[in-house]
Amino acid sequence: MEMQDAAVKEEQREEDQGAYESLLTAQSKEGSDRAHYSELQKPSEDVYAEACFGATNKTQDKPPQGAMQCYRVGCLILTLVCLGLLVTVIVLVIKCGSTDCPENPVPQPYDMNQSKTCRSKGAPGCYCYSECPTGWLRLDKSCFYLSTFRLSWEKSQKNCSEEGGSLAVISSHKIQNFLTQKGKDIKYWIGLRLIGTTWTWLNNTVVGQSYWRDNVTQGDCGILSSGDQTENNWMKYSCRAYTYYICQLPLQTAILEV
Template sequence: MYIKFCRSYGEDKKDEAKENLSSKLSVELEGEKGRPQLHFSKPSWWSVLLSLKCLANIWLMSSSSAKQTEANARLYRAGCILLTIMCLVLLLVVIVLSLKLQNGSHTDCPESEIPITPGHITPKSASPCNYEHCKDFFSSRSSIEAKHLGCRQCADGWLTFGRSCFFLSTYRLGWEQSQRNCTARGGSLAIITSREVQNFLSKEGNLKYWIGLRQKGNMWTWVNNTAIRESYWAGNAASGDCGILNSENQSDKNWIKAPCDAHTYFVCQLQF
């Protein structure tokens, strides 16, 4: 009985152990079944298309960016070239204007304006007529009395001769009034210091004119207080303390004397 009981008890324990093991395994399997499982699905066609589209967009963006960069570079180069050309043109204009300013405006001096005097050599070709040329030309020929200098023109109503302008009045005043009138014009009564000036005034005038000649004591002097170097007194010079140029007579003897309060025409001279 005891042996049978033990055998049955042992078998029961074995069966119980098997059941426990099986139940434990089943619990563990159920626990494993209850855990979240990772499922890896195969890629769909939609995701593949999206990927390809993204890659295409990236390629297009990179291509357009490269094209835009190249276009900007071309515009930059074109702008640089344009600015360089403009700078060169402006530089050329500045150089041309500088040369013109340095040389002056050149025009050919008419031959009629160049005086022909003894010892003067007429140039074979027309020379450029500008201020510097005239200044150098006439300063080196101080003895030349030119009718037209060309470098400076006298005002309307004045005559140009040598380095002076002359005004022959058309109305009569006394000697003192005539001198004041000439002073108001910026000059004085005419001072005749050469035969050329004497001949010029005698030729241009056809009346009797006060000149800047006056007697002080026993000496005749000009209005600038210089003494007479050459005189052209007429044989019958009359009397008076002021000098008149009578252009109706020959130029070598046409100075006459007259009272200073007498009224006659006058000649003003403006030197430059």
């Protein structure tokens, strides 16, 4: 009887031991599963960083479309501004070209009907000579106009005076040579006339150096024959005769504003 009870107890103890080991095995497996699940729920910092920074780099490699459009518009505006400034500088450089002021200028009334510009690098207040009117030729401080039609001496002088000048007064060899070269083999009235027995210029000065031809003709007004040699191409003609004429206009002056 005692042997039987002991066998029963031993069998029961073995069953309890097996049940305990099974419980331990189940708990161990459950813990392993939880650890694996925890790793899936909380990925490593390296994986997280790679995902985040990888995405950031891809975004930086390709700027947004809106930013590109703004950049292009900004470049276009800047280019247009630069071109505008360049054109302004070029216009100012051309407009602000200069002619030097004379050292001892002689003030003259400024005729607004003549040249409208007086350009200078000199100090404000100095007198600057302007440009000749369109179609006139400049020599030093005078402008000359060689007509393209014929008139009498009196009518030629009237036309010249309406332009603010007079028939040409040849006061130097330089002017004589200049008008002879520009005349192109044409005969022109000049501001020379006979008053009494004296040949006088329109400015009432008596003729000093002269350039009369050897075969002097008869007349009371003077002509420059540009087809002849410079040293002897003045001729005498009747003031009522018709031929071309040369007007002379002094370069006007203006005072630079301060």
